[in-house]
Amino acid sequence: MKTKLTTLFAAIIVMMTVTSNLNAQQVSEECITTGSIFVEAAKVKNYEAARPSFEKLRKECPSWSLALYQYGERLLKADLKKATGAQEQTIALDLIEFLKQREQYFPAKTPAGGNAADQAQILFDNKIGTKKSQYDAFNAAFAKDAESISSPKSIYTRFKLAVDLYKENLLPLQDVFDLYDETQEKLNVEATKLDSKLQKLLDKEESGSALTSKEARRKKGYETNLKAFAIFGSNTDATMGVLGNCENLIPLYEKGYDENKSDINWIRKAAGRLAGKDCTDSDLFQKLVTQLHNLEPSAKTAKYLGILAEKKGDDAAARDYYQQSIDLETDPKERADAYYRLAEKARRSGSYGKARGLYNKALAESPSMGKCYLRIAAMYASSANDCGDSVFNKRAVYWLAANTAERAGRVSPSLAGNANATAEAYRGKAPDKAMIFNANMGGKTVSIGCWIGLSIRVPNL
Incomplete structure (x- = not known):
């Protein structure tokens, strides 16, 4: 009796789901019944029990419900995981056809690009076709x-x-x-x-x-x-x-310079890539940025001129050019880069509060610029002795530094390894459990003074 009630309940739930998933084609009562049997087995990963109803649904009821494709994909992937030899490619190709079938019957609920990328990934993973x-x-x-x-x-x-x-x-x-x-x-x-x-x-x-x-x-x-x-x-x-090093970039762009020196897009991209890889000491970079300025004076040319001024040690000119680039720029990423360069100058001069403000402006323009969080974290850590009024509070600054460094890796995945290692090192300098217990600070909030002006919650023991 309990089994019958369970099956009936599953059928009711499926029928409710189906109502919102129907397309113009009428879904029969038989399809709904078959679907409830399929979902009940597939939900608990009993794919062998689910297979007969799955095959019937694919063939006779392709528009029954999105659940067919959600659970069916899991079933086929489980088959693929167990497959060996020629079976792998056969199942992989079947899975691709199944994903195409989903888009055919449920286009509004199938992300076109994501679905196509999944199919391409299946081709790659199973070595189907050429590279x-x-x-x-x-x-x-x-x-x-x-x-x-x-x-x-x-x-x-x-x-x-x-x-x-x-x-x-x-x-x-x-x-x-x-x-x-x-x-x-x-x-x-x-x-x-x-x-x-x-x-x-x-x-x-x-x-x-x-x-x-x-x-x-x-x-x-x-x-x-x-x-x-x-x-x-x-x-x-x-x-x-x-x-991606300068040894490859410089010959590549040297070779194409004469042919493309009047092409503003080519000049812009070449100069930007050399700047991004710190290939700014080369004669080619000087030539590119000068040509770019001649062709189209802009925020980017101001930034590049700032880079050149900085290389020559002319800090006043560099700051002026970077500010010009911010004022002229409309691209958020470029504005972020200019703010970052100004922040670096402030940081190196010891103006940490000003530097943090500029790093935050860079992040406001480009939230994935994780290196800003690493710089801010380093400034917090180096200020620990100056910004706490007790041994405990000084060491508590390292929690703030660790949290900030950790976020760098979250917004910029390529920095995660360094960011997480840095965060771990900072946490090693924060108060340990014994220190938290002796100070009776578990779960309490510590206010951090001086230029930092923030608070941090102490971990509970």
């Missing part, structure tokens, strides 16, 4: 709907394939450089979205409020996904390797 065809599949996915692609693995795999194709003389080095910038930007953007969600939960905890069980699960999920972004961000840098 060029796999690369083309990823490019088609990004061209279709880049916004909906959020998998760090897929974002990275596309770049890895580009590097491999370059090494096989099938892709120009320029394309690899362009895609490197795009890849890191995409990883940073998606990681920053997750960090924003995680930070709200961390702020709630910091205020002393307990997370709900649902929030705790979300927090764990965000942290896990951010670690994945950190891994693939580092992998992107490692894959780029020596290709």
Whole structure:
């Protein structure tokens, strides 16, 4: 009797779900019954029991419910995980067709780019086709709907394939450089979205409020996904390797200069990439920035002139040029870069409060500029002895430094390794459990003075 009630209840739930998932095609009562049997088995991962109803639904009831595709994808992936030999490619190709079927029947609930990228990833993971065809599949996915692609693995795999194709003389080095910038930007953007969600939960905890069980699960999920972004961000840098150094960049752009010296977009990109890789001591950089200024005086030319002035040791001119670049610039990333350079000058002169304000302005323009958090954290740590009024409060500054450093890795995955190691080192200098107990400070808030002017909550014992 209990089994019958369970089956009936499952059928009712499925029928309620189906109501919002129907398309123009009428769903029969038989499809609904078959669907309830499928979902009941698939939910508990009893895929062998679910298989007959799954196959029937695919063939006869493809528009039954989105649940067919959600649970069906899990079933096929489980099959793929167990497959060996020729079976792997057969199941992989079937999974790709299944993902296409989902988009056919539920286009409004299927992210076009993300779905296409998943298919490209299946081709890559299962060695189906050539590297060029796999690369083309990823490019088609990004061209279709880049916004909906959020998998760090897929974002990275596309770049890895580009590097491999370059090494096989099938892709120009320029394309690899362009895609490197795009890849890191995409990883940073998606990681920053997750960090924003995680930070709200961390702020709630910091205020002393307990997370709900649902929030705790979300927090764990965000942290896990951010670690994945950190891994693939580092992998992107490692894959780029020596290709992105000055030794490769300078000859590449020297070779193309005469042909492209009147092409403002080419000059702008070449100068920007050399600046980004600190290849600013070269004669080529001087030539590029001068030509760029002649062709189109702008915020970017002001920034590059500032870089040159800084290299020559003319700090006053450099500050003036950087401020000009901020005033003229409309691109948030470029404004952020200019603020960062001004912040660096303030930091090196010991004006920490001013520097933090400028770093925060950079972050307001470009939230994924994680290196700003690392700089701020380092200033907090170096000010610990000056900004606390007791031994405990001085050491408490390191908690603030650790939290700030940790955030650098969350918003900029390629910095995660360094950021997390730095945070761990700072926490090692903060009060230990014995010190917290003896001071009776567990769960209390410490106010930090001087230029920092913030507070930090002491961990509970």
